[in-house]
Amino acid sequence: MTAIVENLDLYWSGFLTTLSLSLLAGLLAFALGTLLAAFRVSPFPPLQALGTFYVETFRNTPLTVVWFFAVFALPLIDVTLPSFFVAGVVALGLYTAAFVCEAVRSGINSVAAGQAEAARAIGLTFTQTLRLVVLPQAFRTVVPPLGNVWIAMVKNSSIGAAFAVTELTAVATRLVNTYPADVIAIFAGSATGYLIITIPSGLMLGVVERKVVVLR
């Protein structure tokens, strides 16, 4: 236990790094993912192709490889990111965007065709159909999968430990050599940090899900 008590500040800064890394990457992923989903459901073939290419590439590349590219490969083409933390935000955000895109897209596709047909039948324009009928329903179906993407992303941020971001996992690996007797407590400490983020997220998600659920 001494390992944790003596290094509480280290754990705290690791926790904050994990949290801020996840939040910033989450924002990037959400913005980019929504844009990509719009591309994929748009009627413009070049944009559809762009969206599909992006999603298939990033979904089938391990996050470790994406992160590796952000840290080691970008400098080779003279694109240097200001810090390891920024590289982490970029890698995690770009990777997760592909999953956000798929969640949003499947939400839009899950709206029954009859809904849009009925909207058109009563004379709503395209924007009205989208804004009043399709998107509100799509949004509700999208909440649970998006929540799962967020939780998975928080856990994925642990890969930062391998690329010089001192987050929760890195804290554990750093302490383990100094306090060999406290191995289990050290790792449990880091695991608790993740659970502090993921469990409330899961609970909040359940509440939101129950609030916005539609019976179809």
Place this chain on the structure above:
Amino acid sequence: MSQQSVLYDTLGPKGRRNVRIGTALGLVVVAAIVAWVLWQLEASDQLEAERWGILFDTESGVPQSLGRALLNTLRAAAIGMLFSMILGAFLAAGRLSDHAWVRRPVDVVVQFFRGIPLLLLIFFVFLGLPQLGVNLDLFWSLVAGLTLYNMAVLAEIFRAGILSIDRGQSEAGYALGLLKTQVMALILVPQAVRRMLPAIVSQLVTLLKDTSLGFVIGYFELLRQGRSIVEFLGPRYGLQIYVGVAAMYIAVNLSLSLLARYLDKRTSRNPKIVFDPKAEEVEPVVPLGRE
């Protein structure tokens, strides 16, 4: 893309014109992105044919060592898959048990391993266990971490699959006087397996991707091998080797993903498994003894 009919009606002349304009703008956007990438590559002389040739030059030994590394990746993935499927099946059975003293501890185990990052688990096995007197080599540390995490995820998939089978199925089994094990083995599992297949395969794709975490602890899988080749040859071939590594991952995973999609289509087409009104129209009678 027939699903997009949800959003768009058949277009009139005005709409068609707008689509043409949008398509043109989209082409400009895509062209701009491609041009920027090419320009950036050219500006740092990364497009030289000789640099890319290293990936196919057998005399340099690069393709051979990447091939061996791919085998290492696949080996770790295959053994991890095997163990996590077996343990996952046991855990799922435990979670479905009627006895609380079996169910509760198994619940805790599953939720625990699902809830913490895989890399933390791998580090625990690799750095933590030796302090407790258990020494595993790199390969087994990676496989152990992958197994612990994925067995929990797969257990949840298995359990959800079994629970998704219509209750009437197991009730009918009990009505015939079958035991719980018989109901499981003869009725629920065969139906659940087909329904779960796409989810299982996509989890296995995730597992395969996660073998790249071996890089972090120094197991010579694809990424670590790529890195060490670059350290050996110098940064001149850096980008080319890394792109080659990424392409190999994408190729392997894409083929597994396509398999998952194919299985998904096959399963949902079978009217015996999922009720699909459209399938019913095409084939109103399910012939007995098909398959």
